[in-house]
Amino acid sequence: PVQFYPQRRETRSTCCYCGVGCGVIITTEGKQIVDVKGDPEHPANFGRLCTKGSTLHLTAKLDARALHPEVRLSRDLPRERVTWDSALDHVVDRFADIIQTHGPDAVAFYISGQLLTEDYYVFNKLAKGLIGTNNVDTNSRLCMSSAVAGYKVTLGADAPPACYEDIDHTQCLLIAGSNTAFAHPIVFRRIEDAKANNPDMKIIVVDPRRTDTAQFADLHLAILPGTDVALFHGMLHVMLWEGLLDMAYIRNHTEGFEALKETVREYTPKMVADICGIREADIIQAAKWFGAGPTLSMYCMGLNQSIHGTDKNAALINLHLATGQIGKPGAGPFSLTGQPNAMGGREVGGMANLLSGHRDLANAEHRAEVARLWGVPDVPASPGKTAVEMFDAVNSGEIKAIWIACTNPAHSMPDLNNVLASLQNAELVVLQDAFNNTDSNQYADVFLPASTWGEKEGTVTNSERRITRVRPAAPKPGEARHDWEAVVDFAQRLEQKLGKTSTLFNYPNTETIFNEHRESTRGRDLDITGLSYKILEAQGPQQWPFKDGASSGEARLYTDGIFQKPGGKAQFHNAVYKATADKTDARHPFHLLTGRLRDQWHGMSRTGTLAQLYNHAEEPVVSMHADDMQRRQIKNGDIVKISNKRGSLTIKVQQSDEVKPAELFIPMHWGRQFMHGLGVNALMPPAFDKTSKQPELKHTAVKIEKRTLP
Numbered sequence: 001p002v003q004f005y006p007q008r009r010e011t012r013s014t015c016c017y018c019g020v021g022c023g024v025i026i027t028t029e030g031k032q033i034v035d036v037k038g039d040p041e042h043p044a045n046f047g048r049l050c051t052k053g054s055t056l057h058l059t060a061k062l063d064a065r066a067l068h069p070e071v072r073l074s075r076d077l078p079r080e081r082v083t084w085d086s087a088l089d090h091v092v093d094r095f096a097d098i099i100q101t102h103g104p105d106a107v108a109f110y111i112s113g114q115l116l117t118e119d120y121y122v123f124n125k126l127a128k129g130l131i132g133t134n135n136v137d138t139n140s141r142l143c144m145s146s147a148v149a150g151y152k153v154t155l156g157a158d159a160p161p162a163c164y165e166d167i168d169h170t171q172c173l174l175i176a177g178s179n180t181a182f183a184h185p186i187v188f189r190r191i192e193d194a195k196a197n198n199p200d201m202k203i204i205v206v207d208p209r210r211t212d213t214a215q216f217a218d219l220h221l222a223i224l225p226g227t228d229v230a231l232f233h234g235m236l237h238v239m240l241w242e243g244l245l246d247m248a249y250i251r252n253h254t255e256g257f258e259a260l261k262e263t264v265r266e267y268t269p270k271m272v273a274d275i276c277g278i279r280e281a282d283i284i285q286a287a288k289w290f291g292a293g294p295t296l297s298m299y300c301m302g303l304n305q306s307i308h309g310t311d312k313n314a315a316l317i318n319l320h321l322a323t324g325q326i327g328k329p330g331a332g333p334f335s336l337t338g339q340p341n342a343m344g345g346r347e348v349g350g351m352a353n354l355l356s357g358h359r360d361l362a363n364a365e366h367r368a369e370v371a372r373l374w375g376v377p378d379v380p381a382s383p384g385k386t387a388v389e390m391f392d393a394v395n396s397g398e399i400k401a402i403w404i405a406c407t408n409p410a411h412s413m414p415d416l417n418n419v420l421a422s423l424q425n426a427e428l429v430v431l432q433d434a435f436n437n438t439d440s441n442q443y444a445d446v447f448l449p450a451s452t453w454g455e456k457e458g459t460v461t462n463s464e465r466r467i468t469r470v471r472p473a474a475p476k477p478g479e480a481r482h483d484w485e486a487v488v489d490f491a492q493r494l495e496q497k498l499g500k501t502s503t504l505f506n507y508p509n510t511e512t513i514f515n516e517h518r519e520s521t522r523g524r525d526l527d528i529t530g531l532s533y534k535i536l537e538a539q540g541p542q543q544w545p546f547k548d549g550a551s552s553g554e555a556r557l558y559t560d561g562i563f564q565k566p567g568g569k570a571q572f573h574n575a576v577y578k579a580t581a582d583k584t585d586a587r588h589p590f591h592l593l594t595g596r597l598r599d600q601w602h603g604m605s606r607t608g609t610l611a612q613l614y615n616h617a618e619e620p621v622v623s624m625h626a627d628d629m630q631r632r633q634i635k636n637g638d639i640v641k642i643s644n645k646r647g648s649l650t651i652k653v654q655q656s657d658e659v660k661p662a663e664l665f666i667p668m669h670w671g672r673q674f675m676h677g678l679g680v681n682a683l684m685p686p687a688f689d690k691t692s693k694q695p696e697l698k699h700t701a702v703k704i705e706k707r708t709l710p
């Protein structure tokens with residue numbers, strides 16, 4: 001029988017989980033989201049969704065939603081429900097007082113790659129344009145900043161040159177530091193399809209673990225943790241001797257090859273095999289497949305979350321430049337973004353070292369351009385604090401107030417005990433979030449309830465530079481507000497408090513914010529001056545650049561071999577291999593690796609509340625090799641304590657041949673809300689890459705002790 005639903009309607013939007021950026025169609029009955037399916041017309045997924053995306057509608061009914069603003073006036077008291085007026089006036093008073101007493105750098109904003117581009121834009125303008133501090137950084141610092149730095153040092157711009165369609169055109173796919181099968185499942189479906197259609201296509205996976213992605217590969221290079229630069233240099237060495245380089249491309253489109261050639265001369269297959277713990281023959285095979293091309297590389301946290309993340313990214317890009325595998329179908333270095341809008345945040349300069357339109361804070365001309373755009377006297381030149389530096393500065397008292405939006409640093413930062421101490425020591429912690437079940441919640445003096453997926457409006461940009469509209473399918477619950485609305489309201493109140501007679505924040509809707517952002521890109525590498533909400537409505541998701549007068553965006557970059565470096569030539573990056581921050585020794589003999597599971601997302605505030613998403617992995621475990629278990633008389637299911645100088649956690653052991661002897665793996669999802677004690681990030685070092693400032697969240701050295709239950 002036909003069933004009639006009152007006010008049943010469908011809304012096109014975007015999945016909020018990962019950087020693949022799949023299009024979704026949300027079904028709503030009345031005010032309630034009741035279903036979600038893949039958008040068959042979206043070029044990222046063509047109708048497919050992974051387990052996380054296909055259960056999104058169930059997360060729209062969660063109990064863990066925050067519905068009202070709350071404030072506590074003293075740490076001894078619980079937070080109490082207040083009105084938005086009261087909450088924002090309180091924050092304005094405290095911020096104004098701190099700024100007037102200690103200067104603008106005594107406040108900070110820590111935001112998120114899950115915010116929409118429009119949210120990001122106004123947060124950035126609030127900090128750098130109105131308050132006058134560059135202390136605005138984001139959890140994308142933990143995710144993508146080494147990829148940004150890698151592109152900039154080699155190609156001159158933070159612009160991924162390839163697109164998803166290149167998967168169908170490549171003959172060699174090199175996946176490095178990415179368990180694509182779990183972390184970017186719909187991209188992996190496309191890889192499976194491409195391999196099925198073209199069995200001759202070679203897939204090389206570089207990963208210390210034998211992940212699901214690695215098991216699918218023709219060649220798995222199970223390198224020792226952190227040895228990626230040595231491997232890439234070794235491959236270049238082989239390509240040199242085998243005559244696989246494109247010397248004309250090197251001559252016409254690059255600089256710095258001779259110096260790099262001198263460096264890689266000593267990276268013989270024998271030496272690299274010893275450093276990486278793999279076979280010489282496999283290095284030679286990988287080099288030959290890569291050199292034959294067309295070659296596409298895809299990479300993620302395994303390269304980025306490292307104290308040498310910039311060098312790792314750039315060493316891989318070197319291979320593309322040396323073989324001319326860039327700017328043509330099926331070729332190019334393609335960084336996968338972890339979060340749904342890490343790319344959009346970079347576009348609006350929502351990081352401590354960036355400015356709108358891919359401008360650099362360190363560049364005086366760029367600061368002047370942005371100041372003109374915003375109508376402010378200047379943008380301060382002093383560098384802002386990046387993620388790890390920011391929480392250190394809160395701990396030392398240099399930063400007194402921190403506003404955290406849409407992220408959970410009490411779970412996701414390295415060296416968590418230090419971060420928790422800093423949140424306790426802060427004079428004021430403002431938390432703006434849709435959920436009240438995060439580890440950061442208990443530290444908030446002011447809680448501002450935010451809207452979330454299914455309710456928000458704006459745009460996001462996925463890994464392939466594709467901008468998609470995010471549309472509301474249901475009203476915000478309770479008194480929740482959109483993130484941009486809360487920022488604009490706060491900014492206008494702060495302007496009044498500071499005696500300003502006009503506002504920099506005259507935005508009646510997200511479209512007006514988008515239009516200002518669009519203008520900031522004029523003449524830049526990501527120029528979207530030809531794009532508008534109207535065009536996105538009419539033509540669907542579009543890639544940047546999309547210049548004024550263009551009829552579509554550009555699928556690939558650098559097709560003409562002209563790069564954003566002086567003289568238009570790309571720059572080879574000449575680095576040497578260096579070890580991880582923490583090294584194993586007799587006291588800490590195990591490499592502890594972290595990563596993601598298929599059905600969980602970040603700190604589980606959304607996915608952790610759905611029973612069906614535990615079918616794949618029902619509890620946190622440490623994966624351990626059978627040889628190590630036998631040597632230490634540990635059985636499957638035994639409880640062990642894993643520790644180093646920063647902390648410890650108690651966890652069940654699971655035998656696994658995904659890890660090698662002397663390696664352990666723990667997923668990063670479980671934190672204090674979902675297990676006893678802090679999650680694995682408590683053990684991770686706060687050390688970070690000196691260029692990208694991205695911390696080494698992937699690796700530390702630990703000891704393991706068997707626990708006997710009383």
Ligand code: SF4
Nearest residue numbers: 015017018022050053
């Ligand atoms: Fe969402 Fe990523 Fe899954 Fe696509 S692949 S449905 S964007 S989680």
